[in-house]
Amino acid sequence: LLGYKDKSNFGKYTYKREGLLDKIPHLSPIRGVIIVRGKDYKKIFEFLKDKADIFSRRIILTGKDKKKLKV
Template structure:
């Protein structure tokens, strides 16, 4: 008899945003996508700029590669399309680390 283990699926999105040497555009994308910790008055006031990924559980593997839940794929790809990003989407098996980072429980 085999042992049944619950396999959770996720979606891997690998993307690149064509910015060339336009650092302003690249910075705007990162702020809008991931959000940003920032401060004013020489560090006296600290706050967080909200980004799309603040609303979505994800695991960032390396630059331009994230794992999310299938329910969030459309929101992320539509956002990437606004920045003319090239992206690839694949269904993957979530690792224990992915589930921890994304705060998902095995049911």
């Protein structure tokens, strides 16, 4: 979901492995909470449906949050 840094050859080389959220604008106000645009919800849902409990809510965003999510 978040990606990670991968090391090979005894730490000589480092690679950034992208996660799903690297390509989706999102907010994470606290640990375990992800806020995404409505059109990106399905991608997150499909990824997490068998791995986590999912609770979905519609929320009202501030102007700053809208800019970050590119709404």
